[in-house]
Amino acid sequence: AAVRGPGRVHLLGHSLGGQIARAAVLRDAEPFRSLTLLSSGPAEVSGEQQQRIELLTAAMAAMDMGQVWDAIQALATPEELAEPDEDGTRADAALRARWLRHSPAQLTATGRQLRTEPDLVAELAACGLPVQVVSGERDDTWPVELMDDMARRLKAARVVIPGAEHSPNTDNPADTARALAEFWQAHV
Secondary structure, eight states, X not given: OEEEOSSSEEEEEETHHHXXXXXXXXXXXXXXXXXXEESOOSSXXXXXXXXXXXXXXXXXXXXXXXXXXXXXXXXXXXXXXXXXXXXXXXXXXXXXXXXXXXXXXXXHHHHHHHHHOOOOXXXXXXXXXXXXXXXXXXXXXXXXXXXXXXXXXXXXXEEEETTOOSOHHHHSHHHHHHHHHHHHHHTO
């Protein structure tokens, strides 16, 4: 996502989007006023996530998307299964419908990117662009400690959103919005 200020834009990337945003800045930092990396790490995802991606990739090669969804749900822990919404409907029906709209080729390419992304923190630091690293208190995609270290290496503003995990914008939208607005306002 990009938010327009006078002239250049504030660029924000979440998760894989953070790696894509970083690549855009490394290609040409001139259009950007700042970069916010939201729950996005310095390089490839954690070892546990790499194993999950490899398993998912193999499953998509052998099954259709509905079968893969069913297998994922069968392996999910009770905490990972969606709770009913306030109106009593189950969010997992919407998630399943969303899953079925994905292209296996796109998911395979995304998985490959997440498993092999190199550490480009030094190159990003050399751009001189103001950077903010935001995450929740816990993250199973990139350990929070890696994001802490990345922020130190970038000399970046670092914000940990209380009560949040990999999607702080969903888990704690008010604190996430406040952190983004304050950073962007400081770099108008």
